[in-house]
Amino acid sequence: MSNSSPSLPPVDVSLTPQERFEEYLQTRGLRQTNQRKFLVDEIFSHHEHFDADELMERLPRKGAKNYVSSATVYRTLREFVDAGLLKSFQLEGRTVYEHDYGYPQHDHLYCTVCRELFEFQSEALTTLRDEVAAEQGFRISGHRMIIHGVCRECSKNRRKKRKQDLV
Amino acid sequence: MSNSSPSLPPVDVSLTPQERFEEYLQTRGLRQTNQRKFLVDEIFSHHEHFDADELMERLPRKGAKNYVSSATVYRTLREFVDAGLLKSFQLEGRTVYEHDYGYPQHDHLYCTVCRELFEFQSEALTTLRDEVAAEQGFRISGHRMIIHGVCRECSKNRRKKRKQDLV
DNA sequence: CTGACTGCAAATCCTTTGCAACTTG
DNA sequence: CAAGTTGCAAAGGATTTGCAGTCAG
Numbered sequence: 001m002s003n004s005s006p007s008l009p010p011v012d013v014s015l016t017p018q019e020r021f022e023e024y025l026q027t028r029g030l031r032q033t034n035q036r037k038f039l040v041d042e043i044f045s046h047h048e049h050f051d052a053d054e055l056m057e058r059l060p061r062k063g064a065k066n067y068v069s070s071a072t073v074y075r076t077l078r079e080f081v082d083a084g085l086l087k088s089f090q091l092e093g094r095t096v097y098e099h100d101y102g103y104p105q106h107d108h109l110y111c112t113v114c115r116e117l118f119e120f121q122s123e124a125l126t127t128l129r130d131e132v133a134a135e136q137g138f139r140i141s142g143h144r145m146i147i148h149g150v151c152r153e154c155s156k157n158r159r160k161k162r163k164q165d166l167v
Numbered sequence: 168m169s170n171s172s173p174s175l176p177p178v179d180v181s182l183t184p185q186e187r188f189e190e191y192l193q194t195r196g197l198r199q200t201n202q203r204k205f206l207v208d209e210i211f212s213h214h215e216h217f218d219a220d221e222l223m224e225r226l227p228r229k230g231a232k233n234y235v236s237s238a239t240v241y242r243t244l245r246e247f248v249d250a251g252l253l254k255s256f257q258l259e260g261r262t263v264y265e266h267d268y269g270y271p272q273h274d275h276l277y278c279t280v281c282r283e284l285f286e287f288q289s290e291a292l293t294t295l296r297d298e299v300a301a302e303q304g305f306r307i308s309g310h311r312m313i314i315h316g317v318c319r320e321c322s323k324n325r326r327k328k329r330k331q332d333l334v
Numbered sequence: 335c336t337g338a339c340t341g342c343a344a345a346t347c348c349t350t351t352g353c354a355a356c357t358t359g
Numbered sequence: 360c361a362a363g364t365t366g367c368a369a370a371g372g373a374t375t376t377g378c379a380g381t382c383a384g
Binding site: 090091092093109111112118120122124125128129132133135136137138139140141142143144145146147148149150151152155 | 257258259260276278279285287289291292295296299300302303304305306307308309310311312313314315316317318319322
Binding site: 200201219220242260 | 372374375376382383
């Protein structure tokens, strides 16, 4: 269900996410705290896409060591996006986050049955995007492409279910 | 600011949106009400992209003739999407709606300065999408592509502002 | 008539914010 | 120490829902 290893090959970066974030904090006169350190570690030890809620579910509960309040989780996720560590986008009302730092540009396929996000890379898509933008005099800052549908696995399962229903 | 005429040529359809929705209601044993009639008319008399709030702002106020409560507006927008009259997608946290029935498939450029949505059509994008999906064994139901950036107009204005700032 | 629909208000969901206490540099 | 941070609880915004009265078929 979850794919904790990256689908795409990593991009070479000179700093670890931790170091990179530290740099970001220092250049802005912000502080390195236990909560922030813990969250960088936690987030970069998994690779799945996640939303704030899913993240908090795997964090220590209130009272336990390393507990981080939800306000801080939300605040910190925004900092990670500012710092270029994470990217975020909206999907079905929730904000989904994914690794950006050290991870290549890509787009998504979204299975509306199992609700899993799959990644793909397409240089042709980027080229096409640039052409369209040029035509319209647009200065591009980025794009978001999501293909909706049903993944291979879910197509199989559905077929199975149908057969069973007939018995 | 608003473009009340379509950017793209309409697609031929045999029924008006009103008729099409009536058909939808009948096949499901649902009812034709004044609120629903009024909303179809209102929505298909303009062409801009809109969210629930923007729509309600141009509807009659409470107490006036043809007032529709916000609960009904939300309920009806969902029906329009079900009925294939409208499409919806998420942009910066809000749900944006646009005409679907009688309007060709297209994608968007979003200007992050003036927050306007521009449309474009690209057959190459659809082809590319189908190829990617085929590779991954995906059964496509649709896609959403948005290019973010700054539109021609806003680029101009910004340049002007910069010059003024220097005076 | 009967079930669908509407408006109202309350409830939800997700996220942000004000504030007092607590850290970090 | 001063300023940035945190947790808490309360506030927000957008959307949904329960319910009793209303209306269409």
